Amino acid sequence: MIAINNLTFEIGARALYDEANWHIKPGDKAGLIGANGTGKTTLLKLIVGEYSLTSGSISMAKDIKIGYLNQDLLSHQSDKSILHVAMEAFARQNQLHGEIERLLEKLETDYSDDLIQKLSDKQTEFEALDGYSIEYRAHEILAGLGFSDADQKRKLSEFSGGWRMRVMLARILLQAPDILLLDEPTNHLDLPSIKWLESYLQAFEGAIVIVSHDRYFLDRVVTTIVESKRGKLIPYAGNYSFYLEEKALREEIQSNQYKNQQAKIKQEERLIERFRAKASKAKMVQSRVKALERMEKVEDVDDYNPTVNFRFKFSKQSGRHVVRLEDISKSYPGISILQHANAIIEKGDKIALIGANGKGKSTLLRIVAQADSQFEGKRETGHNVTQTFFAQHQLEALHLDHEILQELQAFAPKHTETELRSILGCFLFTGDDAFKKIRVLSGGEKSRVALAKALTADANFLVLDEPTNHLDIQSVNILIQALKQFEGTFILVSHDRYLLDNVANKIWFIEDQQIKEYPGTYQEYEAWQAKRQQPRAEEQPKKKAPKPEPEPAKTVKPDRDQQTKKLNKALAAIETHIAEKESAISRAESQIADEQVYADPAKLATATQQYDALKSELRALQAEWEKLAEEIMKMD
Numbered sequence: 001m002i003a004i005n006n007l008t009f010e011i012g013a014r015a016l017y018d019e020a021n022w023h024i025k026p027g028d029k030a031g032l033i034g035a036n037g038t039g040k041t042t043l044l045k046l047i048v049g050e051y052s053l054t055s056g057s058i059s060m061a062k063d064i065k066i067g068y069l070n071q072d073l074l075s076h077q078s079d080k081s082i083l084h085v086a087m088e089a090f091a092r093q094n095q096l097h098g099e100i101e102r103l104l105e106k107l108e109t110d111y112s113d114d115l116i117q118k119l120s121d122k123q124t125e126f127e128a129l130d131g132y133s134i135e136y137r138a139h140e141i142l143a144g145l146g147f148s149d150a151d152q153k154r155k156l157s158e159f160s161g162g163w164r165m166r167v168m169l170a171r172i173l174l175q176a177p178d179i180l181l182l183d184e185p186t187n188h189l190d191l192p193s194i195k196w197l198e199s200y201l202q203a204f205e206g207a208i209v210i211v212s213h214d215r216y217f218l219d220r221v222v223t224t225i226v227e228s229k230r231g232k233l234i235p236y237a238g239n240y241s242f243y244l245e246e247k248a249l250r251e252e253i254q255s256n257q258y259k260n261q262q263a264k265i266k267q268e269e270r271l272i273e274r275f276r277a278k279a280s281k282a283k284m285v286q287s288r289v290k291a292l293e294r295m296e297k298v299e300d301v302d303d304y305n306p307t308v309n310f311r312f313k314f315s316k317q318s319g320r321h322v323v324r325l326e327d328i329s330k331s332y333p334g335i336s337i338l339q340h341a342n343a344i345i346e347k348g349d350k351i352a353l354i355g356a357n358g359k360g361k362s363t364l365l366r367i368v369a370q371a372d373s374q375f376e377g378k379r380e381t382g383h384n385v386t387q388t389f390f391a392q393h394q395l396e397a398l399h400l401d402h403e404i405l406q407e408l409q410a411f412a413p414k415h416t417e418t419e420l421r422s423i424l425g426c427f428l429f430t431g432d433d434a435f436k437k438i439r440v441l442s443g444g445e446k447s448r449v450a451l452a453k454a455l456t457a458d459a460n461f462l463v464l465d466e467p468t469n470h471l472d473i474q475s476v477n478i479l480i481q482a483l484k485q486f487e488g489t490f491i492l493v494s495h496d497r498y499l500l501d502n503v504a505n506k507i508w509f510i511e512d513q514q515i516k517e518y519p520g521t522y523q524e525y526e527a528w529q530a531k532r533q534q535p536r537a538e539e540q541p542k543k544k545a546p547k548p549e550p551e552p553a554k555t556v557k558p559d560r561d562q563q564t565k566k567l568n569k570a571l572a573a574i575e576t577h578i579a580e581k582e583s584a585i586s587r588a589e590s591q592i593a594d595e596q597v598y599a600d601p602a603k604l605a606t607a608t609q610q611y612d613a614l615k616s617e618l619r620a621l622q623a624e625w626e627k628l629a630e631e632i633m634k635m636d
């Protein structure tokens with residue numbers, strides 16, 4: 001449906017695309033990937049016609065409807081309700097609606113047949129376009145993206161950038177385009193909304209091109225990958241995991257071909273060398289030289305892969321208490337975020353603050369970072385604490401007309417140019433890059449500038465709000481390394497499941513307007529939450545959520561005590577098994593949902609069999625659990 005042929009696009013002297021090709025077919029679900037700055041956003045803009053190509057062509061069906069979501073937070077402003085803004089997607093229906101209203105008005109005084117005919121025509125078209133359901137459809141989509149009924153009546157201008165982006169996404173989805181071009185759609189979404197979007201896109205019947213650095217998301221949604229690299233678009237016929245395997249395989253093959261060819265060339269050259277002097281062999285030598293020249297050369301694997309490389313360093317240790325929050329209450333008109341909440345951040349804590357949007361994660365983070373002082377209660381900073389705050393708005397607050405170096409100099413005037421340039425070097429801005437204007441930078445490049453700024457702070461306490469947004473997968477890996485090696489304290493908000501799993505040793509979440517803490521990793525927390533949400537979980541945590549091991553009662557007699565201990569231990573063991581089974585089941589479920597499995601009857605049969613077996617094992621475990629739990633209850 002869209003054919004890109006020999007696309008070349010130059011910025012200044014640099015060719016971002018050099019004879020690149022790609023045919024997007026109806027129903028394709030493609031992930032467009034590549035390192036920051038390789039030209040993904042540019043490609044989408046070329047497709048929608050915001051940029052014009054240097055040479056080559058992009059052709060498409062004339063009446064094709066494209067839904068394009070921009071990576072930049074558009075500062076869409078409107079005083080209309082978001083429900084209204086979303087309904088703007090239905091341009092024709094809205095127009096008809098207006099016309100019908102006007103006709104009805106006229107009909108009050110004028111009963112001409114002509115008018116009645118017109119009305120009936122309009123009404124038929126309105127009905128054919130499902131005009132009566134547009135409000136319902138807009139409402140459904142907004143609800144899926146996390147807007148409550150009350151929210152939907154609020155003005156667009158009251159929402160933060162991330163939420164406005166969701167409204168734009170809703171509007172695009174409602175236009176029912178033939179092809180969706182989504183530039184990093186998950187950047188501003190929380191986990192429940194990402195999951196919602198995943199299932200929405202899986203069911204979407206048109207073609208989709210998604211630019212994303214979120215490997216979990218890509219694996220669930222796309223069936224082909226196109227990598228933008230060194231001016232070319234390289235296709236892979238599978239999801240992200242497939243891409244990784246296939247790429248490794250292709251590189252191995254290429255590397256072998258290269259080595260073999262090199263060996264052959266050497267041998268030929270030796271032959272030619274040896275016989276060159278012999279007149280009788282002159283003809284043979286000449287033809288061999290020609291053949292060698294004509295040989296199509298295999299290139300070596302291109303492992304040129306510059307990556308950012310940085311560490312968070314600080315020179316002064318903080319005291320034991322880093323931040324103390326006492327009796328904090330915070331509310332916005334119509335919503336209370338925290339009520340008399342308490343929490344302490346201690347030195348060495350690596351906290352992930354998680355939960356759905358709207359629960360107040362960013363608000364709490366701003367209170368912790370002292371970026372918000374509109375609350376009741378006390379917030380104390382500990383001894384020798386130096387902090388840095390990385391947030392989405394820092395990204396938006398970059399000065400578009402500054403050059404990169406200038407931006408850093410304005411922020412950290414005490415640093416010498418050499419120091420700043422060496423920091424910039426860690427973030428892959430070398431040489432003349434330092435003089436690039438912020439305005440022209442790609443999403444990931446801007447994020448790197450903001451991270452470089454954060455690095456100049458010499459901080460032993462980091463407050464990070466969505467630090468991985470826009471960063472490519474390699475840069476996220478480096479950020480994970482840097483956070484793991486960091487010897488200070490941090491608290492972060494992120495929806496990157498991979499990052500959460502890897503760096504946090506404590507989980508904070510907001511519940512009942514309290515700050516609750518789970519003392520474990522994100523995976524442990526997920527398992528604990530899953531169990532807690534089943535009805536049998538009676539242990540409702542108060543302020544501190546205990547680890548899931550049940551505590552034996554202290555007051556019972558010694559022999560019964562022994563017995564209870566044993567039972568409890570057995571119970572805990574079964575719980576672990578149950579958790580394992582449950583995650584095996586969810587793995588099996590996603591296997592069945594994988595096209596490579598469900599499209600193949602034999603594979604599907606095996607997968608379903610495994611799934612059924614797991615289910616019945618789970619039921620057996622649950623029965624066992626109930627029996628034990630009853631025995632324990634009898635002992636009390």
Ligand SMILES: Nc1ncnc2c1ncn2[C@@H]1O[C@H](COP(=O)(O)OP(=O)(O)OP(=O)(O)O)[C@@H](O)[C@H]1O
Pocket residue numbers: 011016034035036037038039040041042043071440441442443444445470472
């Ligand atoms: N007007 C311009 N002048 C100079 N360089 C530019 C200009 N516009 C874009 N660039 C550069 O072109 C490159 C491609 O930008 P693009 O936004 O397409 O990258 P991207 O692949 O979407 O990256 P990201 O993953 O970070 O979003 C970047 O290095 C950017 O700095």
Ligand SMILES: [Mg+2]
Pocket residue numbers: 040041042071183442443444
């Ligand atoms: Mg981009």
